[in-house]
Amino acid sequence: MRSGLARFAAFAAILCFAAGAADAASPTLAKVKKNGYLRCGVNEGLPGFATPDAKGNWTGLDVDFCRALAAAIFNDPKKVRFTPTSAKVRFTVLQAGEVDVLSRNTTWTMGRDVQIGLEFVGVMYYDGQGFMVPKKLNVTSAKQLSGASVCTNTGTTTELNLADYFRANKMKYKVIAFEKNAEVLAAYDAGRCDAYTTDASGLSAERLKLKNPNDHIILPEIISKEPLGPAVNQGDQQWGDLVRWTMYAMINAEELGVTSKNVDKMLKSPSPEVRRLLGVEGSFGESLGLTKDWVVRIVKTVGNYGEVFDRNVGKGSPLKIPRGMNALWKKGGLQYAPPVR
Amino acid sequence: MTPSRRPPREPMPGPIEWLRENLFSSWGNAALTVLALAIIYWTVVPFVTWAIVDAAWTGTGRDDCLAYDGACWPFVMQRIGQIVYGFYDVGQRWRVDIALIVLAAGLAWLTLPRVPGKRPVGALMLTLYPVAAFFLLAGGMGLEHVPTTRWGGFMMTMIVAMTGIVASLPLGILLALGRRSDLPVVKGFSIAFIELWRGVPLVTVLFMAANMLPLFAGLSVNKVLSALIAVALFSAAYMAEVVRGGLAAIPKGQYEAANAMGLPYWQAMAFIILPQALRLALPNIVGNFIGLLKDTSLISIIGLFDLLGIVQAGSTDPEWAAPNTAMTGYVFVGVVFWAMCFSMSRYAKHMEGVLAAGERR
């Protein structure tokens, strides 16, 4: 029954393609194609994830994901318009249709998935909330933070996690919640609070901005699960599929050893998995409303997941965050993409 | 009073006499002088030390500033392009330059005394200029499209301020007339509109624009556009009250005279009442513009990069983040805003004098 339905869907897609309206299935994709560019909501400035340079060029993990999408759709990773969004307005911006996809280190929670009407497509980065403290406080564990003042930003899950953690451990605390990252860091730097809490990746990024980064340590406790991933609006299943499989394609590419450098060579690979991923066999690209070689374009212009990770947050970046939970499942991490089959 | 009857000039007092008379006329006065000197010493000296003596003047990154206790001027110098143009494409910045130069020239024309043709130039600045500037900045008609997400810095501040001014004048005039109308419905709507926006802080209006406008409009609203709408509605309400003040100051005889001539309402307003009322309200209108210009900095709260927002964002860039970077940026932004607002307030004061002279005649 199910396979019958799938075959029907594929058939329908092919029909549509033949009619010259392959994208009719997804209103969002149709709109993106009509605009000629993808609109992508990103962080206002979080090194490693999304930062504009002096010329307004955006770089980062979240940014590269949008570029991968643009590469898949337009064969041009530059056809993206980035909208910097604050933690507070990000969902409204997506819901109002001001962006087509929200790639803004956003935690996938049940509430957001079910109640706010978003659809998370997967986990781009496994993160968790941690604490940074000045070394001179001689604190080595978050359990020693009772009575501390903690700086964080508003409108995020961090405020709620913080409250839960301190309550669960019967510790007292004071929270000072700012609107922007810039203000949180400035206040922490000025000694307004004893600890700075946000996602561990964010802490590594913010630490670099301090006068002497080595005077501050990130405590070992991770107090929350923060699976960060791109989100789209509910109601356009095909668009969600496209975004989801763009991410999985990047992870699968890494797993199968397809990189930006060898992708042309890999087209001739005998491995059926590689051949299906790169569109040599099957018609998965068409089913998404794209062309066969969509993954080739992604990997060639943006890279696979590992390349993107290293370049933006990993060993090739100033942040030098270890792969940790974000290693492939074969290497002891959590990154696991369903197969292309 | 003719100059020849001016009383003979008193001899210039010597410096000592002057000091005694103006600063040390009594013990209490002397104490005040000492207090004033102390305040000056405690504010000016640390500031000068920070801004000049201890400041870093040359450098290419944060390491050059970390060595100094004072201001980090290289940050402002190296980032000046971004501070002025935001993320506007470097190759297209000439378009912003043209828009700003025309604006400056137009304003100079309108404010300098004894330059002819103020009315046509003013009309052009309020109608043609905004449209032309929009196409110049956003693109279209052969020019490359530059999305509003790339707008920022000083340019963004000027765009928001100018939009507020251009939109608030006609809207404000209509609302002011509406509030003085005999028609109860028109009057009621005008009062409700004016009091609603005047009764709430601009921050909530901006939040409303950012969060609710997209829901109401049912389409994707550009973030810059929603901020512009918010600022325009907000400043129109304030402008309405200023214009109403001008209307109220017109002697009743003028209204009666216009009626007696048999002029219909709109003609009476356009040719007799409004020219006088706007002239009377001019100092307050300029005062309103000063407030509007200062308020543009609030758009950084909803994540737009105006002059203040871009300096703040730039100061946390790892390339420049240092303990004094942000404060240096604030001082720089402060100087820019202050220069603009102060000159506008001087102009308003000057116009007050001109108007008062006209009254005396």
Next chain:
Amino acid sequence: MTTSVSIPWWRKRRTRDLAIQALLIAAVAIVVALMWMNAAETLRRQHIASGFGFLNDTAGFDIIQTLVPYDESSTYGRVLLVGILNTLVVAAVGIVLATIIGFLVGIGQLSSNWLIARLARAYVEVLRNLPLLLQIFFWYFAVLRALPGPRDSWGLGETVFLNNRGLYLPAPVTESGFGWVALALAAGIAGAIWWTIRARRLRERTGQVVSVARMSAAMIVLPALIVSALASFPLTFSLPALAGFNFEGGFVVLPEMMALVVALATYTASYIAEIVRAGIEGVAKGQTEAANALGLSRGQTLRLVIIPQALRQIIPPLTSQYLNLTKNSSLAVAIAYPDLVSVFAGTTLSQTGQAIEIIAITMAVYLTISLLTSAFMNWYNAHIALTER
């Protein structure tokens, strides 16, 4: 000449007026209806809840300054209350401070001391022409950088401490029997007011001057003192003390509050100073000369002759400055002071996503404050207009 030409009905003024108004109503109704439908459609599509039920949901986050009991298990409705109170307290303190600074600077501008007059003028010109948001950032980070950390606090004995976590003051703790003291105090204040009114009536009728200050002070202090002695002083103080990272106990004024109050007060004071100056300059010169002729000193002239008359001109614009200060306190959101906009239109909005309800409530709160103040102003204006002699 006066042959009346019958005007067709559609050109009659009455008809035209009615038509204009009907059109306006229709246009507004259509716009509102369109917006409403769009919003309803978008909300339905995004599965966002609507209605005010969220006010009873648990908030789950903490707030650093609460004037009413609040913890993580309180509701969003409670968050709203906390936000309103925090806004009001910052506005109240700011207004008092702005008035004091504003009057000092305003009078200073007219000082015969050259340096003071210039200094006051410079104050007005500098502060009035800078964006308030910039000044708030400046004060906040200047205050934070100037103050020491909690472990090297500046202390005044063992009772008052100042550091970058706040100003710690002894907090009064009431014990049983304090109600009687409060009652005695209230009675004393009522008595003092009655005495002041009586003294003024007496002076107006007979010209006899009765000392008011001393008698009022005695009436306020003595009964309260006696009652508290009888109740063996039912008021103790909780002193702040360093415990771990921060001071515990006592009453704390947050640095965010300090910066916000200072920025709001100094900024608004620059406007108040101009109002005060204009008010004083508006008092006829003959008044000063008459006071001089009576042999009043400069201070006396100012206090007894000029200011009471200038106040008539000063108070209406002063109230609108107070209103501005209250509205401007919403900039607290930029420096993490938990005011109404920050905790309600900020955190609560992003936790619940119910933008329309939350923005509407927030605006309604400010609008209520504004309308109440305007109503008071209208009453006050009518009042002074009546008693003008």
